[in-house]
Amino acid sequence: GEDVEQSLFLSVREGDSSVINCTYTDSSSTYLYWYKQEPGAGLQLLTYIFSNMDMKQDQRLTVLLNKKDKHLSLRIADTQTGDSAIYFCAEGNYNTDKLIFGTGTRLQVFP
Amino acid sequence: DAGITQSPRHKVTETGTPVTLRCHQTENHRYMYWYRQDPGHGLRLIHYSYGVKDTDKGEVSDGYSVSRSKTEDFLLTLESATSSQTSVYFCAISDQGQGGNQPQHFGDGTRLSIL
Numbered sequence: 001g002e003d004v005e006q007s008l009f010l011s012v013r014e015g016d017s018s019v020i021n022c023t024y025t026d027s028s029s030t031y032l033y034w035y036k037q038e039p040g041a042g043l044q045l046l047t048y049i050f051s052n053m054d055m056k057q058d059q060r061l062t063v064l065l066n067k068k069d070k071h072l073s074l075r076i077a078d079t080q081t082g083d084s085a086i087y088f089c090a091e092g093n094y095n096t097d098k099l100i101f102g103t104g105t106r107l108q109v110f111p
Numbered sequence: 112d113a114g115i116t117q118s119p120r121h122k123v124t125e126t127g128t129p130v131t132l133r134c135h136q137t138e139n140h141r142y143m144y145w146y147r148q149d150p151g152h153g154l155r156l157i158h159y160s161y162g163v164k165d166t167d168k169g170e171v172s173d174g175y176s177v178s179r180s181k182t183e184d185f186l187l188t189l190e191s192a193t194s195s196q197t198s199v200y201f202c203a204i205s206d207q208g209q210g211g212n213q214p215q216h217f218g219d220g221t222r223l224s225i226l
Contacts, residue, residue, distance in 0.1 A: 004153075029210070030210050030211065031210055031211060031212060031214075033214055035217075040219075040220075041219055041220070042115075042201055042217035042218050042219045042220050043154070043201070043203075043217040044217070045214050045215075045216065048212070048214055050212070088153060088154070091210075092209055092210025092211065093209075093210040094207075094208060094209070094210035094211040095210075096210070097208045097209050097210065098209055098210060099156075099209035099210055099215070101153040101154040101155075102153055103151060103152065103153040104153055
């Protein structure tokens with residue numbers, strides 16, 4: 001079945017860029033999403049990209065999609081301590097009505 | 112968060128007792144979802160609803176039932192709670208089915224401990 005994989009941890013220094021990676025298996029995905037989860041809270045949608053696009057930029061966030069390799073990345077520029085959280089990648093297929101989440105990447109930002 | 116309220120936020124109960132979690136939305140969205148979040152598994156879909164009285168099973172539906180008698184409320188029931196159902200439960204809503212350009216928005220979660 002479909003699967004979404006992410007590395008578990010990422011540690012970066014404040015002010016550096018962070019890159020969180022995700023691989024997925026459904027070649028028919030329609031949209032791919034990035035969510036952020038802060039401690040004790042629900043998932044907050046950060047951004048999403050249509051599967052026919054290869055890049056989307058939104059302020060400090062850049063999403064890159066390599067559909068051939070089924071690889072999605074989220075780059076956070078000028079990472080701040082407030083960016084410390086768990087980041088979930090999810091692949092969606094509107095035609096099969098499925099949404100599959102990765103296990104999340106815990107981003108730790110140190111001064 | 113997007114007009115979604117989950118109650119209770121925390122609950123501790125004993126094995127074998129019934130438990131009902133409530134999700135209330137003020138957005139008038141058609142779709143509502145229940146997920147559980149466990150370490151190493153990300154979020155897994157339990158049940159979802161695509162309208163009043165219309166529900167379907169997700170990936171991990173065994174031991175759970177749901178009901179949706181009004182657009183704004185989606186209830187998740189554990190008929191006889193087991194320790195394996197200790198988890199954090201999230202409700203989500205959206206205006207279209209999964210995988211489209213109307214992404215799901217999540218509540219703040221219910222932390223359920225079954226002793």
